[in-house]
Amino acid sequence: MRKTTGSKGKVTDMAALRRKLAKSRARGMPKFLEDRGRRLLDAYLATSDTDGRPFRAMLGELASGEAARKLAAMTGAQLRSERPEELENAACTTGCAFCCILLEGDGGLITEAEATTLHTALAPLTGQPDxxxxxxHACAALDPETRLCRAYDARPTVCRSFISVDVDACRENAEGGDEDGSGMLGNHLDYLAVLALSRDLMRGTALVTTYSMQQITSAAVDGAPLDTAMKRARHKSSELEDTCADIGNSPS
Ligand code: SF4
Ligand code: SF4
Structure with missing residues (x-):
């Protein structure tokens, strides 16, 4: 069961939730990205309210990170429809999987909802070569022969956002290099900002946690049940703030 905090700071209706959002912070995130995330999340809450979605369901989406995933998917679709230069020049092809070699062992930050979905997709593959x-150092979700993702429909936002215009740079980086040419599409910043805002917004109601993608995929295919895999993969609470701060500190 999700761990909840005390009653202090709890919100009980959408109007109060949106008022709290106006004061919420995406800690570590540059202010313009925090402001953009707040606008996106506020519009999402307003639309959900107009559509008559139950308030408790909305709280659940904020707590599990599902609101962040959905909003990143929406802004990602918008971005792709505009056919930006990096997409037009993308070097990505089916079976090219250097980006699925995760040298640092974490594989990137994912939400509780994404971690659960990945585990569900991969658990039936226990015992198969990965x-x-x-x-x-490759992700355990990868097929070692075809180099295709075996959890393609369940892959998290971090995988959907990664792109490169230079496959040679990807190959070198997979061997420990530091070549330019690859990175995240801009909608990944929306994902992080909305997730960080969701954490602040839910303070007093529920803990918004993040997980290591590589730890979840390897635990799932190694046969660990969901609760064990989630415990193994759970990040320290500082991971989200540090990830947001890295964006603020990176050269623009
Ligand atoms: S990000 Fe790099 S390694 Fe991944 S599919 Fe694109 S070109 Fe290939
Ligand atoms: S989940 Fe799939 S796309 Fe993401 S790193 Fe693993 S194999 Fe690659």
Missing amino acids: GRAWNA
Whole structure:
């Protein structure tokens, strides 16, 4: 069961939730990205309210990170429809999987909802050869022969956002290099900002946690049940703030 905090700071209706959002912070995030995330999330809450979605369901989406995932998917679709230069020049092809070699062992930050979905998709594959048979650092969701993602429909936002215009740079980076040419599409910033705002917004109601993608995928294919895998993959609470701060500190 989700761990809840005390009653202090709890909100009980959509109007109060939106008032609290106006004061919420995406800690570590540059202010313009925090403001954009707040506008996106406020519009999402307003639309959900107009559509008559139950308030408790909305709280659940904020707590699990599902609101952040959905909003990033929406802004990502908008971005793709505008056909930006990096997409027009993308080097990505089916079976090209250097970006699925996760040298630092974490694989990137994912939400509770994404971690649960990934585990559900991968658990039936326990015992089958996985990406680590191709490369010791590869994501366990990868097929070692075809180099295709075996959880493609369940892959998290961090995987959907990654793109490169230079496959040679990806190959070198997979061997420990530091070449330019690859990175996240802009909608990933929306994801992080909305997730960080959701955490602040839900303070006093529920804990918004983040997880390591690589830890969840490897635990799932190694046969760990969901609760064990989630415990193993759960980040320290500082991980989200540090990830947001890295964006603020990175050269524009
Ligand atoms: S990000 Fe790099 S490694 Fe991944 S599919 Fe694109 S070109 Fe290939
Ligand atoms: S989940 Fe799929 S797309 Fe993401 S790193 Fe793993 S194999 Fe690659």
